[in-house]
Amino acid sequence: MKRKLLFGLVLSASLSMPFTGNSQAFTENFDNxxxxxxxxxxxxxxxxxxxTNPVWFQGNPPSTGGPFIAYNGADNAYIACNFNSTAGGSGTISNWLVTPNRTFRNGDVITFYTRKYDIGQDYPDRMEVRLSANGASTNVGTGATAVGDFTTLLTSINPSLIVGGYPRQWTLYTITISGLPAPTSGRIAFRYFVTGAGPTGTNSDYIGLDNVVYTPYTCPAFTMTAGGALTGGVAGSAYSNTLTQTGALGAPNFAVTMGALPPGLTLAANGTISGTPTATGTFNFTATVNDASGCSGSQSYSITVVCPANPISIAAFPALCSNDVSYTLTQGSPVGGTYSGTGVSSGQFDPAVGTQTITYDYTDPYGCAHSGNAPITVNNAPVVDAGADQIVCDGDAVTLNGSGANSYMWDNSVTNGVAFTPAVGTVVYTVTGTDANGCMNTDDVSVTVNALPVVDGGADQTVCEGTAVTLSGSGADSYMWDNSVTDGVAFTPAAGTMSYTVTGTDVNGCMNTDDVSVTVNALPVVNAGADQTVCAGDDVTLSGSGADSYGWDNSITDGVAFTPAVGTVVYTVTGTDANGCTNTDDVSVTVNPIPTVTFAALANACVTHAPITLTQGMPAGGTYSGAGVSGGSFNPATAGVGTHTITYTVIQSGCEGTAQSSITVDACLGIQSESVQTLSIFPNPATSELNVVFENTSATDVRVVMETMDGKVVYQTAAKALSVFNDTINVSDFSNGIYFIRIESGAVSLVQRVILN
Structure with missing residues (x-):
């Protein structure tokens, strides 16, 4: 059962100083x-x-039978509410305590202390703090679940009504008001709100409230962007600047409150001035910034907008000529301006020789006047000369060149400076010359073409190489042959067929040509064959080609093999073709000696012996071959037991010499039966240590040798005459792979393979 009567309707009779409420801020300690x-x-x-307790009551300290003393002040200086707010055991407590009316703004702070009874069973309690924005209204609704105008829940202590959820010692709570659109008149309410409550209910007990402090938010001193002239703008160009501030609570809100921005610009709420100004001048305005608590600050500014840069461009005027008609001016940009200057009227220019200045004036959309100018030049037409009249021969190339201008255009499909061949007769040609200024003029030239003489170079001839030939022309007055031939003078032509041209010139200086073909049979091209290099004792056969018959020096018969001596000899062949023409060629034959090769005797080996490197052949640089031979070494295991022949081959200057030697491979098993008993090599494979243990029954000198696959000794012991041999080999620094352990006793040995990992 709850301790109902202990806390009942006990009211304190003690006195305290009242809260005056003469200002926004207040502190209520509930002293009375x-x-x-x-x-x-x-x-x-x-x-x-x-x-039985209709409203909140004066705190009840332990001295008068209550549960606890006040947070501060006298023991009963707090306000309390308990389960007797409702009756029975399943009621709903909704007991309201409402503060005085205040004008709230964001940033206002409310603090208070609260607790509940801390002895005995914990009956869950709950208290809400709510806000009404309806001025001095005390409308808390009707009924236990209504909230009236107090619709904003600022905080809820133990909202789920759990055991232990409400503090059992005085605890400070702080609420900062936020989210108000502007300073708002209203009240704050403390609502003791418990369901399943009452003297016999599972919830509700006794709570206290003390030291309620309301601290209004104080507007700070705003610091805005320094006043005065802001960055200037240019009419027609994008503008952007940002006003800044310090001191605002929450997001600031900028606005123009006096004057005006330049047309085309706007001030965004975040302080950004942007847009494209459409007028020039200095514009004064005041900007005000407001914060979430209704505080504000203002500053005066000005923005000066100037005219844009001169947009005028005037395309180059063409060079005009003195005989041109009136010219229409269209080069000024932007369009819409006017032209002025000497010879200008209504946008037309009347050409006069010399250079004039054309002025273009334009007023932009912002009322700014701009001006630009450019020269225009009028040149005289050129004096064109087609050149002197010409007399030429039929087939002669004629080149016509105009002068007095920069470029020329001829009639009759003639290109200036390019040779052409006119027909027999007389033709007048006209040229049109254009100077550097594009001015043009014309001139004529007469060209007379005489017919050519009919020249004959004589009949074609066929001769042999070395035969003299005489060529003589006819049909003209003088003759000139190509290929260094003189008319009527014998010469010796080269082998082959050649066409000779004669040029005959008549009394008018006109020339014509004729051709004659001379065929000269060439000497045969004899080939003695490629130079040869052979070894002593080799046969050589020399055969000529390129003719019909052949004769060799040095008693050699064409196509018949012979054996030359060591050394180098040059042989010459003479070939004769079907026309009886002869020619010669040489071939070099070099005979190299056979190299002298020796191969020293090889020592016998055990079949278990590691591969043996072969170095006995001389001279060095040769190759070894035979059973068990690979890469310059002999592997007894590969060759097998028996006697094997190894061949050493040396090649010098392409000649091969060989020598042989034999090697006998024995099984070499005698040591096992003669002296070594119970051989044990472990572990195998090994990683760090390798143990070799055996009995030496004959007590002879025995040693242990460890070799790589290619016969390199990596470990060996001194010869020992021990009856029991026990040796440990440290292999931790050896490379991984296959090794051979060889146990030697006199001339015999025993080999066993081991693996290192």
Whole structure:
């Protein structure tokens, strides 16, 4: 059962100084709750059903039978509410304590202390702090679940009504008001709100409230972008600048409150001035910034907008000529301006020789006047000369060149400076010359073409190489042959067929040509064959080609093999073709000696012996071959037991010499039966250590040798005559792979393979 009667309707009779409420801020310590109504506080119990304690009551300290003392001040200097707000055991407590009316703004702070009884069973309690934005209204609704105008829940202590959820010692709570659109008149309410409550209910007990402090937010001093002239703008060009501030609570809101920005610019709420100004001048305005608490600051500014840069461009005027008609001016940009200057009228220019200045004036959309100018030049037409009249021969190339201008155009499909061949007769040609200024003029030239003489170079001839030939022309007055031939003078032509041209010139200086073909049979091209290099004792056969018959020096018969001596000899062949023409060629034959090769005797080996490197052949640089031979070494295991022949081959200057030697491979098993018993090599494979253990029954000198696959000794012991041999080999630094352990006793040995990992 709850300790109901202990906390009942006990009211304190002690006195305290009342809260005056003469300012926004207040501190209420509840020293005497009888003064609350006069200070603007309000209470209402909407519990269902209403219990024996209709409203909040003066705190009840232990000295008068209560549960706890006040947070500060006298022991009873707090306000309390308990389960007797409702009756029975399943009611709903909704007991309201409302503060005086205040104008709230974002940033206002409310602090208070609260607790509940800390002895015995914990009956869950809950308290809500709510806000009404309806001025001095005390409307908390009707019924236990209503909230009236107090629709904003600022905080809820133990909202789920759990055991242990409400503090059992005085605990400070702080609420900062936010989210108000502007300073708002209203009240704050403390609502003791518990369901399943009452003297016999599972929830509700006794709570206290003390030291309620309301601290209004104080507007700070705003610091805005320094006043005065801001960055200037240019009419027609994008503008951007940002006003800044410090001191605002939350997001600031900028606005122009006096004057005006330049047309085309706007001030965004975040302080950004942007847009494209459409007028020039200095524009003064005041910008005000407001914050979330209704505080504000202002600053005066000005922006000066100037005219844009001169947009005028005038395309180059063409060079005009003195005989040109009136010229229309269209080069000024932007369009819409006017032209002026000497010879200019209504946008037309009347050419006069010399250079004039054309002025273009333009007013932009912002009222700014701009001006630009460019020269225009009028040149005289050129004096064109087609050159002197010409007399030429039929077939002669004629080149016509105009002068007095820069470029020329001829009639009759003639290109200036390019040779052409006119027909027999007389033709007048006209040239049109254009100078560097594009001015043109014309001139004529007469060209007369005489016919050519009919020249005959004589009949074609066929001769042999070395035969003299005489060529003589006819049909003209003088003759000139190509290929260094003189008319009527014998010469010796080269082998082959050659066409000779004669040029005959008549009395008019006109020339013509004729051709004669001379064929000269060439000497045969004899080939003695490629130079040869052979070895002593080799046969050589020399055969000529390129003719019909052949004769060799040095008693050699064409196509018949012979054996030359060591050394180098040059042989010459003479070939004769079907026309009886002869020619010669040489071939070199070099005979190299056979190299002398020796191969020293090889020592016998055990079949288990590691591969043996072969170095006995001389001279060095040769190759070894035979059973068990690979890469310059002999592997007894590969060759097998028996006697094997190894051949050493040396090649010098392409000649091969060989020598042989034999090697006998023995099984070499005698040591096992003669002296070594119970051989044990372990572990195998090995990683760090390798143990070799055996009995030496004959007590002879025995040693242990460890070799790589290619016969390199990596470990060996001194010869020892021990009856029991036990040796440990450290292999941790050896490379991984296959090795051979060889146990030697006199001339015999025993080999075993081991693996290192």
């Amino acid at each position: 709750i009888t003064t609350l109504t006069g200070s603007g506080w309000f209470q209402q119990n909407n519990s269902s059903p209403v219990g």
